[in-house]
Amino acid sequence: MPVQYTSRQLSERVEIESHKRPNRFRRRTWWAAFWLSVACVVWLAYEGAHGDYHIFEGGDVAHVHRMFENDCAKCHTTWAPLERALHLDFSHKVYSVDNKACLACHPGSVHHTNQIPAHDVLSCAECHLEHKGNHSLVSVGDNVCLRCHAHIETSDNEKSFVTSVREFGRQDGHPEFAFARLLDSKSPDTPGIGKKHEVLKLLKFDEKAGWQDRANIRFNHSAHLKSERDESGQLVYGLIGQDQRLGKERFTDLSQTCHACHEKDAQGRYMLPIRFEQHCQKCHPLLFDNAKFPGLQVPHERPEVVRGFLTDNYTLTALRDPASVGEAKPVRSIPGRKSRPVLSKDQVGWVEEQLKSAEIQTLRHTHAMFGPEAKGGCAYCHTVNNQDQPGAWEIVPPNIPDRWEPHAIFSHQAHQMMNCVECHGAVGESKDTGDVMLPKMELCGKCHSRHPEQPPAGAPLRYFGASNDCVECHVYHDHGEDRFVGTLDSLLGDSKANPDAILKDKNTN
Ligand code: HEC
Ligand code: HEC
Ligand code: HEC
Ligand code: HEC
Ligand code: HEC
Ligand code: HEC
Ligand code: HEC
Ligand code: HEC
Ligand code: HEC
Ligand code: HEC
Structure with missing residues (x-):
């Protein structure tokens, strides 16, 4: 039979002070x-020691800064964590790097002088995150x-650009590009486009045609x-040319070779400017007098x-x-001097006569005079002032614009998987320089x-697209000064890597 304990007996079995033992x-x-x-x-x-x-x-730290990573004081000049703890302020408004430390190496240029808060009030560290390993500093x-x-909001109340943006690629999330807003407006008014907007320099307003490419060519x-459409119904573009063997006009497929005139720059971003000598001259030669000077062309230069x-x-x-010239007089020479040819009065008259007609030809000649090549007088392509006054x-x-979206960046290279006409489809129908085909x-x-x-309709819902981050298409700093300009002499000793230092040395020696 089990022993029965009272509760008192039970409590006595527990040692209350046991934790002190x-x-x-x-x-x-x-x-x-x-x-x-x-x-x-x-x-x-x-x-530490x-x-x-x-x-x-x-x-x-980011790999670009790894070289001086151990030199914490290059960036850290404040005791922000301590300060935050002391003030019990966890809003993280106090940063543990001072902009001055960054500015010592990068004289970071402002975004807009009228921004609120001003550039020097924003901490660099708000956008450029550190201590994240190989995370890129510029993926903001x-x-x-x-x-x-x-x-x-702007400090000067001037607003040149659209005032509200949310997200690219979303309905009403981002403004239509400025040139397109102008083209659609059909009137000289420029709603939402302030005086400082560069697009106003790319387009000009014409009473009849509305907004137009500004180029004078x-x-x-x-x-x-x-x-034309090929067998599969795809649009193909060709450069007209005479096929020598067939003896008739044909066109070569140029759907991938707009490059005949448009070549990418070294970074593959934009198209290089058109050059007459490279892109036009072989078909539009600048002949002026094929009878006396067969094949000779005037230089493509200023009229003088x-x-x-x-x-x-x-x-x-x-x-x-x-x-x-029609006269065969011997050339006069001044006695005592080495004979130097001098033009007679008649000859001078002849030269002036020839010049007049040659200038007119240069300005307005047509291919009928010279053969099968395309027309080539200056006025065929250029707007010429005082056309009727030789001399x-x-x-x-010409003023051909070379950038169309100056407030964004673009890369043709990144879109090489696309055909030019997928983006510039209007090119095939364009008859006028005024057309904008972007x-x-x-x-x-x-x-x-x-x-x-x-x-x-019918397409599957897509969750992943090409990036639509603002920094994919925009830069923040007004570039020029914000790259690295300091020296890393703490690591390299008394550095001679600084060109200014070398120059100074040279000058004092
Ligand atoms: C290239 C500049 C740079 C260098 C070099 C650097 N840091 Fe930092 N560090 C930063 C930035 C930027 C932050 C983020 C600041 C913030 O958010 O307040 C940061 C934050 C920190 C923080 C968190 C502080 C806080 O306010 O929350 C610590 C701790 C820290 N760094 C330690 C170090 C140490 C230790 C070294 C040297 C071995 C070092 N850092 C070198 C730029 C740098
Ligand atoms: C001791 C000099 C030095 C200091 C201080 C310094 N940097 Fe740099 N930074 C460099 C060098 C060197 C590079 C790499 C060269 C370049 O890209 O021009 C670089 C590159 C960068 C880049 C470009 C990164 C890229 O991927 O292209 C950014 C952004 C940058 N630094 C921001 C900062 C910020 C923000 C601070 C302050 C927290 C800072 N730097 C402090 C020397 C410095
Ligand atoms: C501190 C406020 C502020 C921040 C942060 C800011 N912007 Fe701006 N931004 C402005 C102001 C102000 C203007 C000029 C507005 C005006 O004059 O109409 C502007 C203009 C622009 C423009 C049009 C003009 C131009 O320079 O190209 C673009 C594009 C732009 N910002 C992109 C960005 C991107 C991308 C970021 C983020 C990396 C950013 N901004 C961050 C204030 C800011
Ligand atoms: C492959 C030869 C070729 C090249 C290269 C070429 N052209 Fe032409 N161009 C022609 C031919 C052929 C015509 C006549 C077409 C016609 O009458 O329909 C023509 C016509 C023109 C016309 C008159 C169009 C019109 O509306 O009547 C102009 C202006 C012109 N070219 C300018 C240029 C310029 C500027 C360049 C260089 C960027 C250039 N061409 C390069 C062959 C060429
Ligand atoms: C087939 C078309 C064509 C003909 C013909 C032509 N040009 Fe041009 N010209 C151009 C193009 C395209 C440009 C812009 C690209 C360049 O500078 O090469 C240009 C640019 C120029 C410029 C540079 C203007 C500037 O400020 O940049 C001058 C000067 C010029 N042409 C003079 C002439 C003269 C003079 C003639 C006649 C002898 C002539 N051109 C005939 C197409 C032509
Ligand atoms: C993804 C669409 C897209 C494709 C594909 C494309 N472009 Fe562009 N193109 C643009 C945009 C956007 C601009 C305006 C860029 C700027 O100036 O800011 C432009 C500008 C241009 C310009 C004006 C000069 C310049 O660089 O701003 C020319 C010329 C041009 N493209 C020719 C071509 C040719 C030739 C091809 C085929 C090799 C091509 N483009 C393919 C979108 C495209
Ligand atoms: C014979 C030379 C020539 C060829 C070939 C040519 N272009 Fe052009 N392109 C020009 C000239 C000259 C200009 C500048 C005059 C102007 O602004 O329209 C220009 C301007 C442009 C522009 C920017 C100006 C605007 O108004 O939109 C685009 C975009 C463009 N071309 C696209 C193309 C595409 C796409 C092809 C191929 C399908 C092509 N071009 C083939 C000579 C050429
Ligand atoms: C896919 C490319 C792309 C993305 C992503 C993008 N933009 Fe743009 N944005 C452009 C282009 C192109 C323009 C026209 C630039 C011009 O007209 O010079 C523009 C124009 C602007 C302008 C000036 C509008 C005006 O009034 O002319 C602002 C401000 C702007 N973008 C802000 C932003 C912001 C903020 C983001 C991120 C939410 C963003 N953009 C994302 C391509 C882009
Ligand atoms: C067919 C899909 C497609 C279309 C349409 C397209 N893009 Fe892109 N874009 C891409 C892809 C994919 C990338 C990334 C490619 C890479 O990084 O090499 C890219 C990259 C970019 C970049 C970053 C380029 C760099 O390396 O700096 C910019 C800016 C851009 N696109 C702007 C535009 C603009 C502006 C348009 C409209 C005129 C446009 N894209 C239309 C697919 C597209
Ligand atoms: C509002 C966000 C923002 C702030 C604040 C900011 N930056 Fe940037 N910074 C960017 C973006 C976005 C880029 C990449 C695109 C570009 O070059 O504008 C960049 C690029 C850079 C680069 C690399 C430039 C290059 O040529 O590739 C340097 C260096 C830099 N910033 C330094 C600074 C310094 C120093 C400060 C503080 C005084 C600062 N930034 C403040 C957003 C910012």
Whole structure:
């Protein structure tokens, strides 16, 4: 039969003061903790004393800064964590790097002088995140841009750009590109486009045609590129040319070779400017007098230079071959001096006569005179002032724009998987320089968006697109000065790597 205990007897069996009794296990745990802490402090002190501060970091700095990573004070000049703890302020408005430290190496240029908060009030560290290992310093999240751009405010109340942006590729999330807004407006008013907007320099307003490409040069894409459908129904573009063997007009497929005139720059970003000598001259030669000077062309230069060239050529002809001028007088020479050829009055008259007609030819000649090549007089392509006054005509500078979206960046190389006409489809029908044949935003949004709001009928819902981060297409700093300009002499000793230092040395020696 089990023994029955009263509750009192039970409580007496429990030793209330048991935790005060020495216990071996507990004691050892305490000592272990103590010695481990000491070891940590010693370790930290040891590493510190040996100059290795790596151990105090949360993660490596970005690889561009790794060279001076251990020199924490290059960036850290404040005791922000301590300050935050003392003030019990965890809003993280105090940064543990001072902009001044960054500015010592990067004189970081402002975004816009009228921004609120001003450039020097924003911490560099807000956008350039450190201690994240191989994370790129320049992959900046949209949140920092939208902080201002969701509802822009400016210190001077001037607003040249659209005031609200949310997300690219989303309905009403980003403004239509400026040139397209102008083209659509059809009136000289420029709603939402302030005075400082560079697009106003790329387009000019014409009463009849509306907003137009500003270039002062005649060019007709469709005359140079014929469009036809091939067997599969695809549009192909070709450069018209005579096929020698067949003896008739044919066109070569140029759907991938707009490069005949448009070549990418070294980074593959934009198309290099058109050059007459490279892209036009072989078909539009600048002949002026094929009878006397077969095949000879005037230089593609300012009118004075052209006039000088013509004067030289006709004068030399008159001197070398007086018979051609219609008189065969011996050339007079001044006694006592080495004989120097001098033009007679009649010869001068002849040269002037020739010059007049040659200048007119140079300006307006047509291919009927010279053979199968295309027309080539200056006025065929250029707007020429004082066209009817030989000796006084002037070429209006062509002024062909070389950038169309100056407030964004673009890369043709990154889109090499696409055909030119997928973006510049209007080229085939363009007959006039005034046409602008650039893609509008809707096309870009087809790829550069995360959640297409309405996938095309039948197409699967797509969750991943090309990046639509603001920094994919925009830069923040007004470039020029924000690259590295300092020296890393703390590591390299008294550095001679600084060109200024070398120059100074040279000058003092
Ligand atoms: C290239 C500049 C740079 C260098 C070099 C650098 N850091 Fe940093 N560090 C930063 C930036 C930027 C931050 C983020 C600041 C913030 O958010 O307040 C940061 C944050 C920190 C923080 C967190 C502080 C806080 O305010 O929360 C610690 C700790 C830290 N760094 C330690 C180090 C140590 C130790 C070294 C040297 C071994 C070092 N850093 C070298 C730029 C640098
Ligand atoms: C001791 C000089 C030095 C200091 C201080 C310094 N940097 Fe740099 N930084 C460099 C060098 C060197 C490069 C690499 C060369 C370059 O890209 O021009 C670089 C590159 C960069 C880049 C370009 C990264 C890229 O991927 O192209 C950014 C952004 C940058 N630094 C921001 C900062 C910020 C923010 C600070 C302050 C926390 C800072 N730097 C402090 C020397 C410095
Ligand atoms: C501190 C506020 C502020 C922040 C942050 C900011 N912007 Fe701006 N941004 C402005 C102001 C102000 C203007 C000029 C507005 C005007 O004059 O109409 C501007 C203009 C622009 C423009 C048009 C003109 C131009 O220079 O190209 C673009 C594009 C732009 N910002 C992109 C960005 C991107 C991308 C980011 C994020 C990396 C960003 N901005 C962050 C204030 C800011
Ligand atoms: C492969 C030869 C070729 C090249 C290269 C070429 N053209 Fe032409 N161009 C022609 C031919 C052929 C015509 C006549 C087409 C016609 O009458 O339909 C023509 C016509 C023109 C016209 C008149 C169009 C019109 O509307 O009547 C202009 C202006 C012109 N070219 C300018 C240029 C310029 C500027 C360049 C260089 C960027 C250039 N061409 C390069 C062959 C060429
Ligand atoms: C087939 C078309 C064509 C003909 C014909 C032509 N040009 Fe040009 N010209 C161009 C193009 C395209 C440019 C812009 C690209 C360049 O500078 O090479 C240009 C640029 C110029 C410029 C540079 C203007 C500036 O300010 O940049 C001058 C000067 C000039 N041409 C003079 C002439 C003269 C003089 C003639 C006649 C002898 C002539 N051109 C005939 C197409 C032509
Ligand atoms: C993804 C669409 C896209 C494709 C594909 C494309 N372009 Fe462009 N193109 C653009 C945009 C956007 C601009 C305006 C860039 C700027 O100036 O800011 C442009 C500008 C141009 C310009 C004006 C000069 C310049 O660089 O700004 C020419 C010429 C041009 N493209 C020719 C071509 C040719 C030739 C091809 C085929 C090799 C091509 N493009 C393929 C989108 C495209
Ligand atoms: C014979 C030379 C020639 C060829 C070939 C040619 N272009 Fe052009 N292109 C020009 C000239 C000259 C200009 C500048 C005059 C102007 O602004 O229209 C120009 C301008 C452009 C522009 C920017 C100006 C605007 O108004 O949009 C685009 C985009 C362009 N071309 C696309 C193309 C594409 C795409 C092809 C191939 C299908 C092509 N071009 C083939 C000579 C050529
Ligand atoms: C067919 C899909 C497609 C279309 C349409 C498209 N893009 Fe892209 N774009 C891409 C892809 C994919 C990349 C990344 C390619 C890479 O990084 O090499 C890219 C990259 C870019 C970049 C970054 C380039 C760099 O390396 O700096 C810019 C800027 C850009 N696109 C702008 C545009 C603009 C503006 C348009 C509209 C005129 C456009 N894209 C239309 C697919 C597209
Ligand atoms: C796929 C490329 C792309 C992306 C992503 C993108 N933009 Fe743009 N953005 C452009 C182009 C192209 C323009 C026209 C630039 C011009 O007209 O010079 C533009 C124009 C602007 C302008 C000036 C508008 C005006 O009034 O002319 C602002 C501001 C702007 N973008 C802000 C942003 C912000 C903020 C983000 C991120 C939420 C962003 N953009 C994302 C391509 C892009
Ligand atoms: C609002 C966000 C933002 C702030 C604040 C900011 N930057 Fe940047 N920075 C960027 C972006 C986005 C890029 C990459 C695109 C570009 O070059 O504009 C960049 C690029 C850079 C580069 C590399 C330039 C190059 O040519 O590749 C340097 C260096 C730099 N920033 C230094 C600084 C310094 C120093 C400060 C503080 C005075 C600072 N940044 C403040 C957003 C910012």
